[in-house]
Amino acid sequence: MATFARSLCGVALVCAALSALAADRGAFLVQDGRPAGVIVLPTQPNAVERYAAQELSEHIAKATGVTIPVQNENALGGAAAATRIYLGATQAAQTAGLDGKKLPRETFTLRSSETALFIVGRDEAGDPLDRDTSAGTLFGVYEWLERELGVRWLWPGDLGTVVPRTREVALRAIDATVQPKLFQRHVRTGTGFTSGNPALGFTKKAAEDYAAAQAVFLRRHRMGRSEKFSYGHAFTDWWEKYGREHPEWFQLVNGKRGPEKPGARFAMCVSNPGLHAQIVKLWRDKGGAEKTNGRSFINAVENDIVGQCECDRCRAWDGPTPPDAMKYYAPNFKVYGSRFVSDRYARFALAIQQLAAKENPNVTVVGYVYFNYFQAPTSGVKLNEHILLGFCPSAGWYPRTDDEHEWYKRQWADWRKTGAQLFFRPNYFLDAYSMPFVFARQFADDFQNGARHGMVATDFDSLTGQWSIQGTSLYLLMRLHVTPDANPDALLADYFGGFGPAAAQVKAYFDYWEDYTMKHRRMITEVFYDRVAIRWRTWAKAPHRIFPPETFGPAEALLAQAAAAAATDRAARERVAFLQTGLAHAKLCAETASLLTLADPAATVERGKDKLTELLKFRRQHEREWFANLGHNAWVEDLSWKLANETKQPADYYP
Template sequence: MHFSPPFPLAALCLVTFAIAGCHAGSNSAPLTAAPANPPSASPAPSLRLVEAGRAAAVIVLPEKPMASVRYAADELAAHVAKSTGATLMIVSESAVTDDADVRIYLGDTRAARAVGIEAAQLPLETFRLLQRGNALFVAGRDGTGDPLDRDTSAGTLFGVYEWLERAVGVRWLWPGELGTFVPQHATLTAAPIDVTIQPRFFQRYVRPGLGWKSNNPALGFTAKAAEEYARVQTVFLRRQRMGRSERIAYGHAFTDWWSKYGREHPEWFQLVNGKRGPTTENARYAMCVSNPGLHAEIVAHWRAAGGATRPGMSLINVVENDILGQCECPQCRAWDGPTPADVNKYYAPNFKVYGAPFVSDRYARFTLAVQQLAARENPNAVAVQYAYFNYFQAPTSGVKLNENVLIGFCPSAGWYPRLDDEHAWYKAQWQGWRDTGARLFFRPNYFLDGYSMPFIFAHQFADDFQHHARNGMVATDFDALTGQWSIQGPNLYLLMRLHVTPDADPDAILAEYYAGFGAAAPQVKAYYDYWERYTMDNRKLTMDVFYDRVAIRWRTWAKVPHRIFPAAAFAPADALLAKAAAAVAHDPECSARVAFLQTGLQHAKLCCAVATKLTLSDPASTAEGGREALRELLAFRRAHEREWFANLNHNAWVEDLSWKLAHETQQPAEYYP
């Protein structure tokens, strides 16, 4: 017996979305999905939910709806009201009268069961949309818990979001009211439908990035703004169907094992220069992954936590500590495969993996050994490991794994934008791991990149994501949102939408985004196309600057933005946004969205101006020399922070590590003069 994943590997969703752009005022459903259930012999006619601005339908809930179903009703009613001006009443099933108009049944109602929808029998997070007679049914597998919690199965809520996209043309472009694109409809109809939809990936996770802390808090959000930003972003992520149907836990598994077991079992730990354990006191250490005693102890921990009797996926975390694999013992070396000829080709010489031993095969064999040992007690045992550091590249020895080995593909280099051959190489590493027979989840740090700059790599990222989705990707874990919603919109919109529609044309997805700017859509597209060309054309410059300035892509970007984006680069972008603003001068909502982009662009320029004066990469920088530029930046942030154009706490974290700052910025943001 083998573990059966929550979604069949050959067809991870019952229905795959195929979403195209929507336009304000359109009453058509721009996306289609193949029916998972046989259509009725005589399809029902379209239902009128709102007619000439008057409600012609009611939303019907079970007598005791779960919190997520009640929330789904509120979301449906609010979006329909924003589109049509009509308020759909929300009633319980027992309150429905015979003369009621069209009914929209949400959740596990008696009426849903009467037409054959057994919501409780659906897989987690799955939903069915069905029109029958004068009723539209939106019913999914729902669980108890907070509707916004990623561990709450919210099938009905996801069904509401799917229907709003199809029938109303709603798109959520970025967090907050301004980012909610709702086309206007005087009359709103529901077309005949019968589909069952299950998320493609059993975990869809973009880490929210709400925990950034800085020693200079004045650079970030005020406390109340941070709280509100967290709320609107959480709502936004749920609207993008972030969640999971399996509660998998992983991460560096052995960080405290030396203190617990080092004295009694030093043989479980790395052997380096003839010594077991950390090379210096309190240093990080790797494990001796070939040691059978280590394998047995890992399984003993799993057994003690109930793993041997756990139904479904019984996960064993064997993710190595956050350090290179470096055990030099003969047994670990015997498990290694041949070193690839290009092992260092795509690593910078100052990168810690450059020149390190190639140890992917030993980690593949380690993970398999633990999984097979645990499988003697529970055939559903699943061992999770990262492909990381000097065990990131695909194994070369022909080692074969199985679907109960789950590999988190975690590149520690390969930042976008990549050179073409480099991009192909990284995809080949994924394919190599997939060819072992393991299942894979995408666990990159790539969206930590870019700081507050117009750093657009949308199409290259989409190519990566879709390659992985076509080749065995079963889950995601992106670390993490930096919240640069205004300046990096296409990157982030594709990141969200590809989780829902992984097979869609990236340009069709981006057309959804640009449609939110109304008549300015062509100019906004040209604006972001300009920045994407600029980013791609300056790949070598970006790599050289970070190497030369000893800056780190995910944490000290603020040392170097002015070197990659000099003042002259911003002039064409300003002109394009000015044209966009003129195109929607008489459209308040679209005008506000263009202004949102202008806010992000101005913020980027201000950040560059401060970096020029305060960068730690320039010994001549002084806090006094950058005081005026910094004051202007902070005043701008206070004036615009509640527009949610960026996660300012992330900006502050990066700047804290990149700039020479005076003591004033250590004050709470509320009190900075």
């Protein structure tokens, strides 16, 4: 009897679960492989809404093989009885109480009814792919595709677009309003690198098409910004403009104001009240003091040089030098041995903010923490949220030792304790050239440390686009901008899942390279600390030293296993082949570098000619797979290798 009762209870639980599932699943968009719904646009849709409909329709078609019709609201006719997805500022959305104009920029609402789904966002006129165009409805489409269809974008182009197949798509109950957690999410595109040896890079049309594919990819990961502001080294032309009349605004070094020699870089005398007043005057002259609903920004980013003014006032603003100030800098690095000046730069930003706030309380001063003012202040200076500082480590490249990693994380936390707002502005993704240099999880920990301690925006310099060889690091860079608190291993599981039956083997492949990178930190450091090569600029002098020939064999074997596992799955097989292309390219680059590196006085054009020709033929064969940004590769190689005049020809003609 007890067994029978338990059986009845089990049946009841199953029935309840099925009823809940049925209630959660609304009307069908696609059923039994046939269209059962329509995408509805406003009567006069804007560019963002039209593009959102295109993206939604194309992804549903990839999932189901079915094309959902797109109709303007005034032309629905008989289609009105079908299941509907209303996009943007439709009349139906207004009737349902949804008005995108009342939402913050880049924000959207997803709301379902019995037979409809509304995706309504704050949209503006402009190019839907432009980071300054608020595209809330488009972002809402991407959110729905991820949540409901399991879509993932692994790298630019169709092959990197993972859309699970299904025969039906139903509207599930949802009511969510989503705003990006960072007001700016920016990874510099890396498409502007140019080389004096263009034959090393993309052919002209391929470069244009790669840039277009990458722009789509970046928008799918919600790159953009809800507040427009500009910043960068602010005073580069000031000596020419003001040096004769106001030398006191400029650094005092060895008793002399201004550049130490003609044309040299220079820092400012950041404690000088006249300098503060001039910065505020220029802001005022551009309308910065006018009251608006938004923030008004002042660019006060120091020039690209260590802070070195020796005047008494600047030195009086300095705090005590921490005992570990130079611990993680190489003795031949330009910061090493310089005066610790973080407190003067904190006070500099505060002085400008307080002066400008008398005219506009919504002013925000933008500065950097950089070079010898990177480590957190020690004097107890208190800032406020009207000071926005770009966290720009001038060292600290991955992989870091555990203690070094914690030191860098602590600098972020301690700057945040001053009360300033912070945005992440590193150069770390300029690293690694075309090599399998994988630091995915350490980067994720760094990023999430910032997110836990008040990060409000990002600006990464730059996206070098080595998609097939550094895929996991780049995927986390993208996904953490969308979901900064997500479990990195769960995000990577999505990436590996795109390889279907080869997921486990692909994970083993990337784990091999990440393990290699993390375990060889000392060797990597020694290669770059002796200045044989520079991390962001001349990596191609030394890839063969960091990845000698014997490191490639195990990786090739792992990908061969992945290819075997993916043999019956076309998409997975092609994605594994994509990784194999990147690995073959990395191996060729290392071999070519060993023959042409400028770090070897014996290098000659003739010695590397055959291997370089092989490399360039490989690039022409595979360039349209978007396995790498060949423009960036060419830029690094131009600065790293002994090259013949032939490589100065366009890639379309040579080899």
